[in-house]
Amino acid sequence: MSGLTQIIGNLFIRLEGFFSLVFRTLFNFLGNLFGFFGRLFGFSNSGYFLESDQVQSLKRETTQQSIEIEASKAPETSATSRRRPNPQMDYYRKMAQEVKKS
Secondary structure, eight states: OHHHHHHHHHHHHHHHHHHHHHHHHHHHHHHHHHHHHHHHHTTTSHHHHSOOHHHHHHHHHHHHHHHHHHHHHSOOOOTTOOOOOOHHHHHHHHHHHHHHHO
């Protein structure tokens, strides 16, 4: 039975390699075709899909201010803080100690 699973596994690996080779060439062709038309119609210019520099700088300033405000509101935790005691874990610890004693 192991030989059959090995044959099926190898078949799938070979099919995957074949399809990746075929579809890679197809997708490269389509990418080049759409890229050509994008450059032809001017869609690759940064001014077409990016906002002006003034609007971007305003957005950056407001996001930086909000990040600083949120960081100051965060509660401070000590690096040596331990977890809260969990009563359920205490129950299991006691049970394990009892098993060790017997």
